[in-house]
Amino acid sequence: MRRFPRLSRSPLAYWLVVAVLALLTGMVASRVVGNAGALAARYGPLQPVVVAVRALEPGSVVDAGDVAVRQVPGSLVPEDAVTSAGEVTGRTVVAPAFPGVPLVAGQLAPDGRRGLGALLPPGSRAVAVPNGRPGLALMRGDTVDVLATFDAADPADGSPPTFPVARGALVVDVGDESAAVAVTPEEAARVAFALASGVVTLALASPAEPDRPAGVDPAGVDPAGVSGISSPAGRARPVPPPPGR
Numbered sequence: 001m002r003r004f005p006r007l008s009r010s011p012l013a014y015w016l017v018v019a020v021l022a023l024l025t026g027m028v029a030s031r032v033v034g035n036a037g038a039l040a041a042r043y044g045p046l047q048p049v050v051v052a053v054r055a056l057e058p059g060s061v062v063d064a065g066d067v068a069v070r071q072v073p074g075s076l077v078p079e080d081a082v083t084s085a086g087e088v089t090g091r092t093v094v095a096p097a098f099p100g101v102p103l104v105a106g107q108l109a110p111d112g113r114r115g116l117g118a119l120l121p122p123g124s125r126a127v128a129v130p131n132g133r134p135g136l137a138l139m140r141g142d143t144v145d146v147l148a149t150f151d152a153a154d155p156a157d158g159s160p161p162t163f164p165v166a167r168g169a170l171v172v173d174v175g176d177e178s179a180a181v182a183v184t185p186e187e188a189a190r191v192a193f194a195l196a197s198g199v200v201t202l203a204l205a206s207p208a209e210p211d212r213p214a215g216v217d218p219a220g221v222d223p224a225g226v227s228g229i230s231s232p233a234g235r236a237r238p239v240p241p242p243p244g245r
Helices: 011-043 115-119 185-197
Strands: 046-052 067-073 125-130 143-149 162-174 178-183 199-204 228-230 236-238
Touching: 115 162, 125 185, 125 199, 143 178, 143 185, 162 185, 178 185, 185 199
Parallel strands: none
Antiparallel strands: 046 067, 125 178, 143 162, 143 199, 162 178, 228 236
């Protein structure tokens, strides 16, 4: 068998190789540090933020395993981003959260609020409206109009038998037989009267609606005349006062 000559181990050659490797390592490290410095100068220093590790739907309560703390460049951090996992654990989600996206305060209900109360916009009321059979395949976050139909409508005066008693109502919960919608206190009274005196239907609304005229609430009622339900034609339908008043 032919043997190849053994390369002699020269101390000079050994240290030369070591020096070259050290130089290359230093160059790579310098480039990495330089890139990090350039990124920090461009996007801001890294800041801790809380991100969801899985999709979180409205109504869910945040568990410690649902979130993590990540370092994100400052320019990419939202103004009201949450920075501590302890701030979100146990709180109710009111707007969808997506994996890897920083959580902001507006996506969470105030600490201590649970259930439907946590999902209601400020100043609103939740009213349960039957879905009907067959009903719409509604989901939380949908927007609906609440329509009322009265048999006592008089065709002679041009009043339509069906008209909205609430518009742009947020769906906060969906059950097998009914949906809970968020309405104003005035709309809640009209919806309750419609439920007791007529037939109520939910109509799914487009997320983008044209601006409504100033001075008219979402149900088309003049704020000065909240004692009645108005049809689109402007004719008032009297609402009896609550019992005991």
